[in-house]
Amino acid sequence: MSDRNEDIRYEKDSDGIVTITLDMAGQSANTMSARYLPAMDWALAKLRAEDGLTGVVFASAKKTFFAGGDLNLLGSMEKADAETLRYVEENKRPYREIEKLPVPCVAAINGAALGGGYELCLACNRRILLDDPKAVVGLPEVTLGLLPGAGGVVRLTALLGLQKALPILLEGKHHAPEQALKLGLVDEIVATREELIPAAKAWIRANPEAHQQPWDAKGFRYPGGDATSPQLRPVIQMAPAMLVKKTRGLTPAPEKILDIAINSMRMSYDAALRVESRGLVALMVTKECKAAIGTFFFGMQAMKSGKARPEGEVWTPRSAAILGAGMMGAGIAWANAAAGLPSVLKDTSIENAEKGKAYSAGLAGKRVERGRMDEAGRDALLVRITPTAADADFDGVDLIIEAVFEDVALKEKVIPETFGRLAPGGIYGSNTSTLPISLLAESCPEPTRFIGLHFFSPVDKMKVVEIILGEETSDETLRKAYDYVRKIGYMPIVVRDSRGFFxxxxxxxxxxxxxxxxxxxxxxxxxxxxxxxxxxxxxxxxxxxxxxxxxxxxxxxxxxxxxxxxxxxxxxxxxxxxxxxxxxxxxxxxxxxxxxxxxxxxxxxxxxxxxxxxxxxxxxxxxxxxxxxxxxxxxxxxxxxxxxxxxxxVLRSEVEANLGGIFAIGFPAHTGGAIQFIRGVxxxxxxxxxxxxxxxxxxxxxxxxxxxxxxxxx
Incomplete structure (x- = not known):
C-alpha cells in the first residue's frame, strides 16, 4: 500500500511495516519549515489509524536526511512570549508522539542528520547510518547560540548519560559514521544506501516488542548515574567553572544546555522537555543567537556560494611559485602542497629554500605523530614542494605569489623580474599586509593580472586570505584568485586597495x-x-x-x-x-x-x-x-x-567585514563580527x-x- 501528500511518501509492506519518506516539496533539504508540522501530523494520523501496523521506518528522498530547524524563522523571533513557546512545543510534539507509537521505529539515515533532524532520530528506537563521509550526525545548535530544543538535550542525556552527552551537546560537532557509532549516537552502520531500509525492517522484525524508549520504562536509570549519584557529583560541581573558563560567560547557550541537562535528571521526562522548550525560547531572542545565525550560518553560506566572486568558469591552477621562503612563504607553500597544488619555493639561496621546505616537513611530521596523516601522505605532500634559487625552475607556472620582505623597493624589483615566468592566463599575487596594491602594480608589466593575496600567520592555522583589488585588477584575475583561495581550503575576503587594507x-x-x-x-x-x-x-x-x-x-x-x-x-x-x-x-x-x-x-x-x-x-x-x-x-x-x-x-559587504574580523584578527566570535556587534548593541x-x-x-x-x-x- 502506498500513499503520499505533498511532502511525505507513505508505504506499507506486506509485513505491516510503514516507511515514511520525507521529501519536502520545493526544498533541497527537509527542514522544520511551515510545511513540516502539517506533513508530520498527516503521517502520524495515518499511523495511529493503521490496522496491522508492526513498525515504522523514517527515511529521506533528499541527499541529506533532515536538516532540522528553519533558521530564517528562528532568527527572526523577537519575543520570548507564550506564542513563541507554543511554536516550539508544537514543532517538537510529533517526536513525542513517535515515541508513544506501539511499534518499533527506526531512523534510516542516508545523509546528514543535524539538529532537529538528529532529534527525530533520537525519538526512534534505533538509528542506522549510511557509511558515507557526508552522512554526519550531531547537535550543532550551541554553535548558533541555541540549544537542541526538539528533545535533544533531554533525550541525549537519557540515552548516553550526562558525562558522555555533555561534550556532544556543548561542542556541537558533526560526527562521521565510525565516530557516531563509537559515541553511541547511532546503533548500526551499513555500507550502501540500498541496505538502509532493509536493515531497518530486519531489526523491526527481529525486535517486535522494542517500541518503548528506555526513559519511558518503569525503573529507568540514567547511564552513569543520575543527578544525585556520587560518581557524577564531581562532574556536576566542576562543569560550571570549566564552562566559564572556556566561554568566559559571553555565550548563554552552553550554560543553558548544562543547566537543562543536569536538571532533566531531577524531574519527570515530560517536564524536562517543557523546561528545554523554555530554554530554547529564552535563547532565540538573544543578540548572541542572532549574531551566530546571521554570521556563522547565513554569512558562511553566502561566502561558500561565492557571492563575491565574478561570474565565470572555475579556474584550477596546475602549478604555483612562491618567492621568498621565510615564515610566510614557507607557510603558503605548505597550504598549497596540503591542497595538492605543486609549488616551487624560491629564495636567494638553495639553503634558504630548503629551510623553507623543512617547515612543511615539520608540520607534516607532527601530523604523522598524531595519527592525522600517514607516512605516504607526508611524502606525497613534500614532493609537491620544490625548493630552488633559480627563476628558471618556475617557468610556466599558473600562479606566482611574491612573499618577500615588506619593502616597496624590494617588491618593485622582484615583480617585474619574475612576472614573465607566468604561463599565459596566469596571475601574480603579492603577499603584502599593508602596502598599496595599485602602487606595487605600477611595477608589473600587466597590472590587470596583478592582485594582493594577504595570508595570515601562522598560515597553516589561519585559514583566511585577504584578496586586495588594485585599481587595474581585472574581474578575471579576481575570479582566478578567488578560486585559488577556495581550492586550498581558505576563506577569501575581498577588499579594495587602501593603506593597511582592512x-x-x-x-x-x-x-x-x-x-x-x-x-x-x-x-x-x-x-x-x-x-x-x-x-x-x-x-x-x-x-x-x-x-x-x-x-x-x-x-x-x-x-x-x-x-x-x-x-x-x-x-x-x-x-x-x-x-x-x-x-x-x-x-x-x-x-x-x-x-x-x-x-x-x-x-x-x-x-x-x-x-x-x-x-x-x-x-x-x-x-x-x-x-x-x-x-x-x-x-x-x-x-x-x-x-x-x-x-x-575598502570592505564590500558586512558579511566579509564580520567573518574577516573574526577569522583573521580574532574579533570576539560571540558578537558575530564587528558590524554585527554594532547591530547587536x-x-x-x-x-x-x-x-x-x-x-x-x-x-x-x-x-x-x-x-x-x-x-x-x-
Missing amino acids: TSRVFGTYMDEGQALLIDGMSPAAIERAAWKIGMPVGPLAVHDEVSMVLSKKVHDTHLALDERLGVKDGFPADASHTKAVGHEMVAMGRGGRRYGGGFYDYHADGTKTLWPGLAQFSQGNGAIPMQEAEDRLIYRQAIETLRCLDEG GIEAFAARAAELAEAHGDRFKVKPSALERLRAA
Whole structure:
C-alpha cells in the first residue's frame, strides 16, 4: 500500500511495516519549515489509524536526511512570549508522539542528520547510518547560540548519560559514521544506501516488542548515574567553572544546555522537555543567537556560494611559485602542497629554500605523530614542494605569489623580474599586509593580472586570505584568485586597495588602544584582563609581543617612506600614535617582542612569562580607569575602524567585514563580527557610546554620519 501528500511518501509492506519518506516539496533539504508540522501530523494520523501496523521506518528522498530547524524563522523571533513557546512545543510534539507509537521505529539515515533532524532520530528506537563521509550526525545548535530544543538535550542525556552527552551537546560537532557509532549516537552502520531500509525492517522484525524508549520504562536509570549519584557529583560541581573558563560567560547557550541537562535528571521526562522548550525560547531572542545565525550560518553560506566572486568558469591552477621562503612563504607553500597544488619555493639561496621546505616537513611530521596523516601522505605532500634559487625552475607556472620582505623597493624589483615566468592566463599575487596594491602594480608589466593575496600567520592555522583589488585588477584575475583561495581550503575576503587594507588597519587599532590604556595609567594586567573579558583570544600587549614591536616599527617606517613618495602626511588611515609612544620606544630600549628576548613580557626559561615591571614608566594617568571603560575602548576601537573601512568602500559587504574580523584578527566570535556587534548593541546606542568615547579620548572614536546612515539603510 502506498500513499503520499505533498511532502511525505507513505508505504506499507506486506509485513505491516510503514516507511515514511520525507521529501519536502520545493526544498533541497527537509527542514522544520511551515510545511513540516502539517506533513508530520498527516503521517502520524495515518499511523495511529493503521490496522496491522508492526513498525515504522523514517527515511529521506533528499541527499541529506533532515536538516532540522528553519533558521530564517528562528532568527527572526523577537519575543520570548507564550506564542513563541507554543511554536516550539508544537514543532517538537510529533517526536513525542513517535515515541508513544506501539511499534518499533527506526531512523534510516542516508545523509546528514543535524539538529532537529538528529532529534527525530533520537525519538526512534534505533538509528542506522549510511557509511558515507557526508552522512554526519550531531547537535550543532550551541554553535548558533541555541540549544537542541526538539528533545535533544533531554533525550541525549537519557540515552548516553550526562558525562558522555555533555561534550556532544556543548561542542556541537558533526560526527562521521565510525565516530557516531563509537559515541553511541547511532546503533548500526551499513555500507550502501540500498541496505538502509532493509536493515531497518530486519531489526523491526527481529525486535517486535522494542517500541518503548528506555526513559519511558518503569525503573529507568540514567547511564552513569543520575543527578544525585556520587560518581557524577564531581562532574556536576566542576562543569560550571570549566564552562566559564572556556566561554568566559559571553555565550548563554552552553550554560543553558548544562543547566537543562543536569536538571532533566531531577524531574519527570515530560517536564524536562517543557523546561528545554523554555530554554530554547529564552535563547532565540538573544543578540548572541542572532549574531551566530546571521554570521556563522547565513554569512558562511553566502561566502561558500561565492557571492563575491565574478561570474565565470572555475579556474584550477596546475602549478604555483612562491618567492621568498621565510615564515610566510614557507607557510603558503605548505597550504598549497596540503591542497595538492605543486609549488616551487624560491629564495636567494638553495639553503634558504630548503629551510623553507623543512617547515612543511615539520608540520607534516607532527601530523604523522598524531595519527592525522600517514607516512605516504607526508611524502606525497613534500614532493609537491620544490625548493630552488633559480627563476628558471618556475617557468610556466599558473600562479606566482611574491612573499618577500615588506619593502616597496624590494617588491618593485622582484615583480617585474619574475612576472614573465607566468604561463599565459596566469596571475601574480603579492603577499603584502599593508602596502598599496595599485602602487606595487605600477611595477608589473600587466597590472590587470596583478592582485594582493594577504595570508595570515601562522598560515597553516589561519585559514583566511585577504584578496586586495588594485585599481587595474581585472574581474578575471579576481575570479582566478578567488578560486585559488577556495581550492586550498581558505576563506577569501575581498577588499579594495587602501593603506593597511582592512585587517591590518583594524588589528593595529587593537594593539594601539592597549598601549593607550597603558599611557592612561591602567595596569598592564588589567588591560589584558579587559581584553579577555570582551572575548579577544589574546591581550593587546601579549599579541604585540608575538607580532613584535620591531615589525610594527618597520611597517611604520615603510609608510613614512610612502608618505614622502606620495607627497602626503600621515597617509596611513588609522591612528597609531600610542604605538609610536610606547612600542617604538621599547624597540629603542632593546625590547622588541618575544623573538627578541622580551617586550611587554619577560620570558622565562621554564616557558612561563610575566609582565615587564618597566612598563610603569609609560604611565601618565592615575590608573582610575573602570574595567567597563577599558572593555569598551578595546572593542569599540576595532568596530569603529571596521565601520570606517565599510564606509570608505575598502570592505564590500558586512558579511566579509564580520567573518574577516573574526577569522583573521580574532574579533570576539560571540558578537558575530564587528558590524554585527554594532547591530547587536543597536545603531543609535552604539553611536551614542562612540560619541562619549570620542569626547573623552579623541577623534579615533569618532563615527561619520555617513557610516551610520549606511547601516540604517541596509
